[in-house]
Amino acid sequence: MDRIQIRGGAQLNGVIPISGAKNAALPLMIASLLTDQTLTLENLPRLADVNQLARILGNHGVDYSIDGKRAREEAATGQTAHLRARTIVDTTAPYELVSRMRASFWVIAPLLARVGEARVSLPGGCAIGTRPVDLLLMALEKLGATIEIDAGYAVARAPKGLIGGEIDFPKVTVGGTHIALMAASLAHGATRIVNAAREPEVVDVADCLNKMGARIRGAGTPIIEVVGVPRLNGANHRVLPDRIEAGTYATAVAMTGGDVLLEGVGEDLLETAFDTLEQAGATVTSDNRGVRVRRNGAGIQAVDVETAPFPGFPTDLQAQFMALMTRARGTSRITETIFENRFMHVQELARLGARIRLDGETAIVEGVDRLRGAQVMATDLRASVSLVIAGLAAEGETTVNRVYHLDRGFERLEEKLSACGADISRIVG
Ligand SMILES: CC(=O)N[C@H]1[C@@H](OP(=O)(O)OP(=O)(O)OC[C@H]2O[C@@H](n3ccc(=O)[nH]c3=O)[C@H](O)[C@@H]2O)O[C@H](CO)[C@@H](O)[C@@H]1O
Ligand SMILES: C=C(OP(=O)(O)O)C(=O)O
Numbered sequence: 001m002d003r004i005q006i007r008g009g010a011q012l013n014g015v016i017p018i019s020g021a022k023n024a025a026l027p028l029m030i031a032s033l034l035t036d037q038t039l040t041l042e043n044l045p046r047l048a049d050v051n052q053l054a055r056i057l058g059n060h061g062v063d064y065s066i067d068g069k070r071a072r073e074e075a076a077t078g079q080t081a082h083l084r085a086r087t088i089v090d091t092t093a094p095y096e097l098v099s100r101m102r103a104s105f106w107v108i109a110p111l112l113a114r115v116g117e118a119r120v121s122l123p124g125g126c127a128i129g130t131r132p133v134d135l136l137l138m139a140l141e142k143l144g145a146t147i148e149i150d151a152g153y154a155v156a157r158a159p160k161g162l163i164g165g166e167i168d169f170p171k172v173t174v175g176g177t178h179i180a181l182m183a184a185s186l187a188h189g190a191t192r193i194v195n196a197a198r199e200p201e202v203v204d205v206a207d208c209l210n211k212m213g214a215r216i217r218g219a220g221t222p223i224i225e226v227v228g229v230p231r232l233n234g235a236n237h238r239v240l241p242d243r244i245e246a247g248t249y250a251t252a253v254a255m256t257g258g259d260v261l262l263e264g265v266g267e268d269l270l271e272t273a274f275d276t277l278e279q280a281g282a283t284v285t286s287d288n289r290g291v292r293v294r295r296n297g298a299g300i301q302a303v304d305v306e307t308a309p310f311p312g313f314p315t316d317l318q319a320q321f322m323a324l325m326t327r328a329r330g331t332s333r334i335t336e337t338i339f340e341n342r343f344m345h346v347q348e349l350a351r352l353g354a355r356i357r358l359d360g361e362t363a364i365v366e367g368v369d370r371l372r373g374a375q376v377m378a379t380d381l382r383a384s385v386s387l388v389i390a391g392l393a394a395e396g397e398t399t400v401n402r403v404y405h406l407d408r409g410f411e412r413l414e415e416k417l418s419a420c421g422a423d424i425s426r427i428v429g
Contacts, residue, residue, distance in 0.1 A: 002403040004414060006391035007423040008373060011258035014420035018246045018265045018290070019045040019411040020078045020239035023316075024201040026103040027178040028208055028239060029053050032062055032083035033110035034182060035212060037234030043078035044239055048407045049101055054081075056097045056104045060111065061089035075412070078239070088115050095121040095152060102126060102175075105133060105154075109179035112145055112156045113186035119155045127379040129339035135173050139180045142167045143187050164189030164228050172197050172309040177224070178205055184226035185214035193224040199310040200269050204240045211235035243269035244316045245410060248385055250274065250293045251320040252417070254282040254300065255327065255393045260420055263290040272313045273321075279303045280324060302330035302367055307338050319345045319386035326354035327393055328367035335362045345383035348376040352390050352398065370395055377401035381409045388413070392422055399427075 020043035029050070032039040044050060054064045067080040091111050098104045098121040111118035122133065137147050137154060144163040145156045164187045167180050177197040182205075184191035196202070198220055206219030212235045215227040246265040253260045254277050267274055267286045274284045274291070280303050282295045302325060307315040315338040325332040326349055336342050343363060346356045351374040355366040373396035378384040384405040391398030400406075403426065406413055414424045 001401070002429065003427045004388060004400040004403050004406070005425050005427055006373070006388065006398045006400070008371070008392055008394040008396065008398060010256065010392070010421045010423055012253050012256050012260050012417070012420040012422060013258045015261045015263050016249050016416045016420060017076060017263045018241045021045070021201055021204070021242035021244070022047055022049055022409045023174070023244070024204040025050055025239050026053055027106060027201070027205045028237065029057060029081075029083060030106050030110060031182060031205065031208060031212070032057065033060060033085050033088065033107060034114055034186060035232040035234060036086050038082050038084040039212070039234055040080065040082050040236045042080045042236070042238040044081050045242065045411045046074070046079055047409060047411055048404065049103070049409065052101050053104060056093060056101075056107065057083065057085070059090055059093070059097065060107065061085050061087055091115060091118050093118070093120040098123055102131060105136070106175055106179050108136070108154060108156055109140065109182040112140060112158055113162055113183045116159045116161065117157050119153050121153050122149070127344055128342040131339070135169055135171065135176045136179050139167045139169070139176050140183055143183050143191065162187035164191040164226070166192045166194065168194040169196065174199050174202065177202050181206055181209060181216060181219075181224065181226065184228060185209050185216065185232060187228040189228055191226045191228070193226070195222055196224045197309060198222065200240060200243060208235060208237040211237055241265040241269065244314065246270060246291065247273045247314070247317045248320050248389070248410070249416070250277055250282070250284070250291070251317065251324050252389045252392055253293045254280055254295050255324050255389050257295045258420070259292070259294040259296075261290050261292045265290050267291050272311055273317050276303055276305055276313060276321065280328065300324060300328040300367070302328040302332040304333045306335040309338070315339060315342060316382050318342060319382045320389055322346075322356070322363060322365060323349060323386040323389040325365040326356070326368060326371060326390060328365070331364060331366045333362050333364055337361060344379050345386045348378055348383070348387055349390055351376050352394050354390070372396055373398040375399045375401065378405060381405045385410060385413070388424070392417070392424070
């Protein structure tokens, strides 16, 4: 298993190109199941999750091909993939595939909408919480599907097609909003999605569906209206930049000090997180090339944060921000309101000398003068990268084990950081 080795202490200076967003790429790829024509996705990140989803979609009948590009060109522009599901050859998404990646459960919506049935393994819990799918199934039922749970599978049927309706989510759910959009796009009649997720990735999916011929209005607001159409076409769509990747590197710069341009991302994608980093002592400015993050001289200030759906502080940056707060002057309170168990990084940060106490859904982080390198490992994606951020500021050597979590969501992480001066490398093994 690969490991990442870091020798802490270097500042970060330079340019980091921001890749396409994992959390937009995955639902966009799944949307290819809605049409028998080709969906072309540009700026697709090169990630383990993207490869795994391509395999899952292949099982349903999607032909998946990637344009050959030179490595340098691909690093700058991402991959271009063509996805075509001429026919759906299998409506079952088996346990072995779905259990490895939660978002693959979302295939249930386009399969149901296009061919009237789907049998998809329940994804189960994961390291950050139980993550039920009750609201996703509720949304499909509101559009006329019947759902039963059989031997660990959600079996959804709508033999006469889905029918538009009102889906009122009692809680904001990103996945629920994605699948409601996909299902409603091919339903008979109009659908209103109330308390919809407003995440930029939802807007990106809605934009792509509209290019495919869907009639969606209001994405990015709490109420989305969809008028169903009989069929969707192919389209060409560029995946939006990864705001979580950008926020992660911004936090790393706040941690080490230095001056980095996050190329290709806009401040609007991440206002709350950038504001929070400014309160912590970083300077954030933007121009037409991207967002520039600097911290010179001044120490890190303690700031309290509470995660919330967009436009609030993202749960996917909570671990990284906690790593930053381990070196702050004073005590910060970090409250996780989205996932009940997203504190797996706490005990690992402690190995590096962090002082963190848990009180229910709040972590109380008492800043320390120094962290010291150690062997660490994490059980989820963002927790792993929080350990990289801590390692960049720790004295001596830090080894992050179980790098496959990082490879799910960060493209060429060690290359991007070492190009800015970090002493970081991958040990393949
Ligand atoms: C691939 C992808 O885009 N993943 C993101 C997506 O996950 P995902 O779409 O799985 O997260 P949701 O927004 O659905 O989850 C939000 C909350 O709703 C709960 N819930 C959700 C569905 C349901 O049927 N019942 C239910 O109770 C969840 O347990 C959680 O407490 O949004 C999360 C919240 O921003 C991010 O952390 C993930 O990175
Ligand atoms: C939790 C995440 O992803 P997923 O929903 O795919 O597990 C994430 O991207 O931080």
